[in-house]
Amino acid sequence: MTANLVNILMGGVFHAAILFLVAAGLQVVFGVQKIFNLACGSFYALGAYTGVSAVGYFTAHGGPPALFIIPLALGGLAVGLVGVVVERGLLRFVYDRDETFQLLLTFALVLMLEDLIRMTWGTAPVSTGGLYLNYGQARILGATVPVYNLIVIAASLAIALGIGWLLSRTVFGRIIRAAADNREMAEALGVDMRWVYVRVFTLGTMLGTLGGALVIPATAAMSEMGIELIVEAFAVVVIGGLGSMRGAFVGALVVGILRSVAISVYPELEMLLIYLIVIAVLLWRPSGLFGAAAA
Amino acid sequence: MRTPVVLSLVGIAFLGLPVLAPAYYVTLMLPFMAYGVVLLGLNLLFGYTGLVSFGHALFIGIGAYTGAVLTTHLGVRHMELILPAAALAAAVVAAPVGALCVRYVKIYFGMLTLAFGMVFYTFLLKFYKLTGGDEGMRMLRPYLLGSEWPGFSKTAYLIGPYYYFSLAVLVLATLLMWRIVRSPFGLCLKTIRDNPLKAESLGVSVPRYRWYAFMISAVYAGAGGALLATPTGNVDPTLAYWTHSGNIVFMVLLGGFSSFFGPLLGAFAFIFLQDTVMSVFPYWRLIFGAVLAFIVIFAPGGLMGLFARGRRPVEVSRA
Structure with missing residues (x-):
């Protein structure tokens, strides 16, 4: 019984750790640039695929399997630099536009990145195999948890x-x-906003790609993983409150654990429950649990 | 004065198409006409009222599943009954959903509609016994004008009777929407889009009018969804997925949301462009993403805006 409970809980917390990274990327970009970045899920998928390739390259060239986490994380962070290109090449044109257009521009990114991933890595799922078992399993209150999951949770924290x-x-x-x-006041005081925007957006992208890279040893990369994750990350930021980091943290825990509990208790309810909570939060407290006043 | 001439030419082309064009292109016209109905409604919300829904595929899904349930499980095969039933089902769902959503604008409205759309999507996906899960449900060939059209093969039925039926529905939907946007009600919606405070001070109940617009657009999407189900043949949960909602907003923007016929042009361009791109290059999303980015950045008025540029400045409303 306790073992079962610990398993469900640890599964939820692991998922929450990944969700937090992606949602934190969404939040920091929304907070500063006021753009709700639908493509954050696509960055997550991009990070996942790059992570698989980086680990594959590393082990093929004789790298010790126990150190696979290094190329994994580096690959995830490096591909996050695509954020510079996206910000300078696309987003900077729409900062003074209506937010509908900003949202649609990030939707355009979702479409492009999904097919770029298919073109590069094909449509079949790719994975790193059982490499993560190199770190062994830990026993917590009778439950077996892969040590890798604990490392990811610690890294996310x-x-x-x-x-x-x-x-x-x-x-x-x-x-x-x-x-x-x-924004105006900051600019008036001499802050170069272009530079801030590039760095903030790249930071947000890197959080997403790193999240994708870290999740991948425990699962397999699929081309739809991005558009599926964005709706979960969306749930996280709505529950926590748009733009709030503390909100992303709490929201990720709520979504991660609830999802894990629902899957084991009543699988049909899995995401349904989470969207119902999202709707309840939006209606009852549109600014979320930690957000500022509603826009 | 060019509009009546263009419209008559388009009308003649539509009537003659099944006779003149290859069957393949005629079958592509069917989803165009179904999406045309959906987008006329969506643009009442987007272009005229200034609310962007990222969950409108919810109502397409409701319309399509209504058609599938009626034909396969309840033995109702008459399209003349299916369409009103689909519209009614969409309205029944839209009444509470809309009442909750229209309390918010901009990004919060978009997020709330997205969440409702995903609730319905997960319901379709997870409640296998009721909905067929990810395999979905079959939409049987509906009767038109009381006849089964027994002598017609599947293609002959689609490019013959069903084509003209869809065309009639699209024309009726267009005429009705034309009346709606030209009515005092339509003017109120535009005022709400441009200046909600002023509308309120003039005695227009802003939330109520937004709710009406939401209801009308949902009814259009439900009818369009039912119309779409027949050529598709099988309805599945992806009809209600959030990327589908994104795609239909894309179609409106592609055609031009600040023009009455823009969404129809957008649906047409989207479907035929998608077909052309896919025949030479399997990664149509890459091309379409680039097209969408281009439109957002350089041509927010869409295709209609590009055509109209020579005549008058493009007007881009800021909702």
Whole structure:
């Protein structure tokens, strides 16, 4: 009984750890650029595929399998640099446009990235095989949990703390918060917003691609994974509140654990339950649990 | 004065198409006409009222599943009954959903409609016994004008009677929508789009009018969904998926949301362009994503905006 419970809980927390990374990317971009980036799920898929390729290259060239997490994370972070191209090449044209157009531009990105992934990696699922079992299994209260999952949970927590530190203690963090609050004022005080936007968007992209890379040893990469994840990340930010990092953290835990519980108790309810909660939150408190006043 | 001439030419082309064009292109016209009905309604919400729904595929799904359930399970085969039933089912769902959604605008409206759409999608996907799960449900060939059209093969039926039936529905839907947007009600919607505060101070109940627009657009999407189900033959949950909602907004934007006929042109361009691209290059999303990005950045007025550029400045409303 306890073993079962721990299994469900750990599965949920692992999923939440990944969801947090993607949702945090969504939040930081929404907070500063006021763009709801539908493509964050596509970046997640891109990171996943790149992670598989990076690990494949690493082991094919004699890298020790136990160190596969290094090329995995590096590959995930490196492909996040695509954010620079996307921001400079597309998004910078629409900052002063209606948000409908911004949303549709990110939808255009979703379409393009989905087929770019199919062109590059094909349509069959790809995976890293059982590499993650290299780290062995841990026994927690009678349940067996792969150590890899624990590493990912720890990494996600560390990143959450890192983002908290970045936002509250560094100069760049202060600039981000100022820009999120009042763009004109920040600009008037001498902040080069172009530079801020590039860095913030790339940060957001990297969080998504890293999330995708980290999840992949435990599952397989499929071309639809991006458009499926975006609706979950969307649920996370709505529950937590748009633009709030603390909201992304709590929202990810709520969605991750609820989904895990629903799957084991009543599978039909899986995502249905989460969307119903999303609707309830939107109606009852549109700003989310941690958001500022509703827009 | 060019509009009546263009419209008559288009009308003659539509009537003569099944006789003149190869059967393949005639079958492509069927989804065009079904989407045409959907988009006329969607644009009442998007172009005229200024609300962008990212969950409108919900109502297409309801219309299509209504058709499938009626023909396969309940033995109702008359299209003249299926269409009103699909529209009614969409309206019944849209009444509470719309009442909740229209309390919000902009991104919150988009998110709420997306969430409702995904609720219906997961319902279709997970409740296998009721909906057939991911395999979906068959839509049997409906009777038109009380006849089964027994002598017609599947293709002959689609490019003959069903083509003209769809055309009649599209024409009726267009005429009705033309009346709606030209009525005082339509003017109220435009005022709400351009200046909700002013509309409110002039005595227009903004949420109520938004709700009406939502209901009308849902009814159109339900009827269009039922119309779409026959040429598709099999309805499945992807009809209600959020990317489908995105695609239909794309179609409206492609044609031009600030023009009455823009969405129809958009549906036409989308379907035939998709067919052309797919015949030479399997990755149509890549091309279409680039097209959408181009339109958003350089030509927000869509194709209609490009055509009209020489005549008058493109007017891009800021909802």
